[in-house]
Amino acid sequence: MTQIAFDNSYARLPSAFYTKLPATPVREPTLRAWNADLAEQLGLPDMDMAERAAIFGGNDVPDGAEPLAALYAGHQFGNWNPQLGDGRAILLGEILDQDGGRWDIQLKGSGPTPYSRAGDGRNWVGPALREYLVSEAMAALGIPTTRALALVTTGETVLREAPLPGAIVTRVASSHIRVGTFQVFAARGQIDDLRTLADHVMDRHYPTANDIPDLLRQVVQAQAELIAQWMSVGFIHGVMNTDNAHVAGDTIDYGPCAFMDDYHPARVFSSIDHGGRYAYANQPNIGAWNMAQFATALLPLMPDRDAAIEDFTAIVNGFADAYQTAWRQRFGAKIGLGALDDAGVDHLGALLSLMTNDGADFTNTFNSLSDDPDTQKVFQSEDGKEWLTTWRGLNPDLDKMSVANPQVIPRNHLVEAAIQAAVSENWSAFNDLNHVLSRPFERPQDDTYTRPPEPDEVVHQTFCGT
Template identity: 55%
Template sequence: MREDFDNSYARLPDRFYSRLVPTAVASPQVLRVNEPLARELGLDPSALTAEVLSGNALLPGTDPLAQVYAGHQFGGWVPRLGDGRAILLGEITGDFGRRDIQLKGSGITPYSRNGDGRAWVGPVMREYIVSEAMHALGIPTTRALGAALTGEGVQRERRYPGAVLTRVAASHIRVGTFQYFAARGDSAGLRLLLDHCIARHYPQADGPLSFLSEVAAAQARLIARWMSVGFIHGVMNTDNMAVSGETIDYGPCAFMDAYHPRTVFSSIDQQGRYAFQEQPNMAVWNLAQLATSLLPLMDGDPEHAAEEATRVLENFATQFSPEWMQLFRAKIGLTTQEDGDEALITGLLARMASSQADFTATFSALTNGKARDHITDNGAWASWAPNWRARISREPGDPKATMRAANPVLIPRNHRVEEAIQAGIGGDYAPFHRLVDALARPFDPLADDLDLAAPPRPDERVLRTFCGT
């Protein structure tokens, strides 16, 4: 077992965090260990025991702490948030760079805000399933190293089995971390945080403006990838946007079944602030809060600095659109560019919306000539398909191979995730393990897993998701 844990964040001043150890649990049991990820990190999977995954025992060299941050939640400012149920154990370094190891559900911290600091098994299973599926889809994300049952109950609307997730991330620094120090007028803290993030994530950046540009570019790439698989984060608050460009904090997240750009799943998003089509706009809104936080560090006239930061934000669309186009071109079998491609793609999406076509199944069906079974609105397929066939006939490569590589067959279907959670509440974790295993092969699933690809029946549809912490 490696003993070279570090914690560079702990070398920042103590106003950045609170040092504490996880609260012990009664009777921990291993729910799952991500053995391939453990080996990638140089960890011995057999050392990830129930005691370690629950926080009852600490690996040598860890230096646990809870990070402080602030944030806008659904547009409302909250001046002090922080890790209310998570503890950063430390960091592992290697050829992969530097990775945080964090426990979620590990007990009360100074930032728990009257919460119990615990997690119940449902959200732990959801984050494990979805974050590992996102990784398999090639989307930057935090990852699940393991999960443990605590042997204790957690009281929410009822009493549920408790659990702890061990999460891995490039870092857990958020837009809200910068907001915390900016709101306090702590320019020295802001500078230390900026220097730390540049050294860790964007060494090519030479100051606050170029750092903002790098974060914006990373977010443009990330959100385009979300859109390409029909993913809805559900709670894009500034405290849930990692400056590393990874997907973080899987609360009321979901993958669309029937496509519509205004789709919302989160039970707390009553106004559709974080609807599917709004995600690029909300990324810009969040980046604007980061820009505002960084303004005190920008050299020269404040008005000029604001203008420069605004130009970075205005450039988001020019970064996002080419990423989106490249991904969606591939989804319809294109690798080259022609002027009519965007109209072809948006035309298909419009027909999918009018037909209430399943997002994943429709794109997957393009490769086998069965997409017409999904585009059912009167005349919709017949009015689109000839132009598409003419376009892919001009492709130099193999359009079907392009589509197979771009269109997953398996995603974490909401009803399947809920099925696994409900089984887990009852003590049956077989559906959870099966789903995690199957989703590791989203583009080429085993034949025995193809039932997991089917869209939900009307009585299986999940219309609302919950933070469920």
């Protein structure tokens, strides 16, 4: 049996945190993607393709693994759900990488658990492929995120809107601890477990946190910075429930996510976000709302509730300033300036208004500024020409822009094309796109990866896969 050097800290927590059980074996695990660079970083042992398929398809449990499904709760679209949990995922265990970093290894789509809520616990190839591509693209962009180690097709059919090929994606994360993990213990009055969880998170993610208020302060800061990074690349998470808010400030749970093509602040792609709660421009407000729920979950750990409410309110209200600071830095870099002052914010706002009115491509418009903006329709109007003249007078730093503006993003129509090809057993589109996305700041020779979709290629909705 393959030996992996697991060190499973979460499995050493009290049994209330999880249910221990293995993945459900599949009929014909076939390895479709393997992240060799990540495997090397993690120090994984050499394995042949059959071993990789068997382990990361859930058929073999490697020595040292302690597979489990974690418990959590959460607010879903603002509505409280008292029990959620890993309904289609199994945490194999944790490993320490070559630099001493701790990483979870989780199989997503690995079969039913006690938290499946009558679901089948499986994933079909579409959301598995999307998570692989988008999470690795985010990593290449330098945005905190879970990673993708492997993608295995199962040889089994998953029933969704139609029979679809099943798949399991192996997710690597700094942990899988969510705001909802805190919420479930707070709601149940399990204060000892709540305190144990807080200690675990401070030890694992925030070793400089001195106490619970400082933990809250650092989580608020991490979330604010993360969402500012999303906004700077036009990313829409699509399902910012508290059970999808990672306490370490990583992007997690790539369900109905998408990157914008044409810019609009009210853009929504998620098929289940009927009211636009998680629209692009709403993401900062939702981040603050999620932090308020996190603060509420921490209150039982404080000896003086009234004093804590006052303290925590001030900390959560600090989200807005932390976000604005990060946003001004990110968008200032995108137009070649330093952190934007108030005048700079107004100047950028004028550009975003022009882009909204013109339906301009978010990624390509910012790229054109350091290339040839006059070719972009958005700059051909009188207002657009005036904006360019003013901007050029600010002496923008083109080098700063080149590392702030990706040339390529996981455009929805390209991801969808890769999914449809994979359903037909053709994985070349996935492999080619994954390769290009690993170098997001290099302009590929093939403009297939940089051009916006044609009208008949536009993807209007994305789906979570459950």
